[in-house]
Amino acid sequence: MTLKITNALRVISIIILVVVFFISYAGLPEQVLAFIDSKGNPAQYFSKNYFFYGTLTILILSNTLMYVLAIMLGKSTNHINQVIAIHMMTMSVVINIFFSVALTFIAILNGQENFDYASFAPFIYLSQGLFVIWVLVFIISLIRSKKTV
DSSP, X not given: OHHHHHHHHHHHHHHHHHHHHHHHHHTOOSEEEEEEOTTSOEEEEEEHHHHHHHHHHHHHHXXXXXXXXXXXXXXXXXXXXXXXXXXXXXXXXXXXXXXXXXXXXXXXXXXXXXXXXXGGHHHHHHHHHHHHXXXXXXXXXXXXXXXXX
């Protein structure tokens, strides 16, 4: 049951990611600024098509890999494997949130408005904080499931 709930959350996060991806892509110029140096000067540009297909490939591969591994582990009768499968699904949600934040930042970076990038930092730290929380919950779940076996 828990695997079905986490799979539903994964699907919702994928839908949100796809919406953010297309909204971000729609507002990008032909040359997409992807990296800035430590002084805030443009460091590297990509073509809009390269950015689209490269990002799409990364998103599909990461989500497919996490899903396939989770399903393979979820079919196991071993309790620890099922716990790992549930956490693989939640890791997919965390990764999708991070990708959504990163795509939003790239869209803001390439926008025509003047934007204080430092005010966007809490969102990046939030997605990284979710990863730290995920790691802690994963470790606690493994310890608890090992005690019950």
